[in-house]
Amino acid sequence: MPVFFDVPAFHHSKMVNFLVDTGSTYSALTEKEAMLLGLDCGMLPESKKQAIGFGGTFRNKIINRPVFLTFRSNKAEHKITYSSGFEVVCIPHDATPQERESMLRYTPCILGMDILDKFEVYVDKRKVELTLVS
Amino acid sequence: MIAEVESGMSATIEKTESFRLSRENLEWFKENYENLKRKYDNQWVIVQKREVVGNSSTYDDIIELLKKRDRKNAMVEFIDSKQIAMFF
Numbered sequence: 001m002p003v004f005f006d007v008p009a010f011h012h013s014k015m016v017n018f019l020v021d022t023g024s025t026y027s028a029l030t031e032k033e034a035m036l037l038g039l040d041c042g043m044l045p046e047s048k049k050q051a052i053g054f055g056g057t058f059r060n061k062i063i064n065r066p067v068f069l070t071f072r073s074n075k076a077e078h079k080i081t082y083s084s085g086f087e088v089v090c091i092p093h094d095a096t097p098q099e100r101e102s103m104l105r106y107t108p109c110i111l112g113m114d115i116l117d118k119f120e121v122y123v124d125k126r127k128v129e130l131t132l133v134s
Numbered sequence: 135m136i137a138e139v140e141s142g143m144s145a146t147i148e149k150t151e152s153f154r155l156s157r158e159n160l161e162w163f164k165e166n167y168e169n170l171k172r173k174y175d176n177q178w179v180i181v182q183k184r185e186v187v188g189n190s191s192t193y194d195d196i197i198e199l200l201k202k203r204d205r206k207n208a209m210v211e212f213i214d215s216k217q218i219a220m221f222f
Contacts, residue, residue: 002160004153013149015156015207035197036210072153104193105178105212 001111001130004072005029005037009065012038016109020130022121024112028060028087032104039063041090049087058103061088069115071132078134080118155207158184163211171215181209 001020006013014037016029026049031041044061063086071078089107091100119132162184163170170179170186178196180188180203187208188199196210 002157004149004156006149013152015153015160017160032193032210036200036205036208070149070153101193105214106218 001071001132003111004068004070005033006068006070007037007039007063007065008068010039014038018111019108020116021110021112022116024110026087026110026114027082027112028089028110029063030104030107030109031088031090032107033109034061034063034088034090039088041088044088044090047085047087058089058107059092061090062086063088071134076134078132080115082115084114152207155183156209159207159209163209167213170213174213175215176213178210178212181211182207 001018002015003018004013005016014033016033016037018027029037034041034044041061045064047060047062049060067082067086069080069082071080091103095103116132119134122131122133124131159181163181174186174189177189177191178193179186180196180200182203187203188196190196190199193212200208200210
């Protein structure tokens, strides 16, 4: 799902494609998208949360400034302010170059329940269509 | 006051334009994925203005290519013809 990701405090914004994951309690940006957004993962503070996947544990960082997420359809626009620190899933320092490449290739940005809870979510399996109603 | 309003309007227009361009790139990428798989399988690509403007087999190399371009509204994706099963 395309979402406009805006961090006004850092003057960085970008369209980010998120995977909608109702099984995830929180949302997260990947190191790849953070970097494309202009954020340096090394400069971000550590998060208390950890993410596990691809045979290892990611180190989570946090964007400790307000983040604005804009959802837009042909008919409407809805903006969410996320002030509680947006998670960034970063590659661990001890990852081998091959592991790092794999993690960057296949780790998606996640739209979890912390954001999906703000919408009514409808899934039409026949059309493979997901509708968020604010 | 007028400068603030103009600045706000300018930011809104920029965001709308960025949204439009990014969505166009994404839709183009999805529509052309089968062709892209044949041409760029197992590679990273940079998509801008509905075309591939750079490709490389590693992330570090594609980022180096991206640094030489205006990265605004650029989309960087990895293309893989193999189907990947993901478990969350």
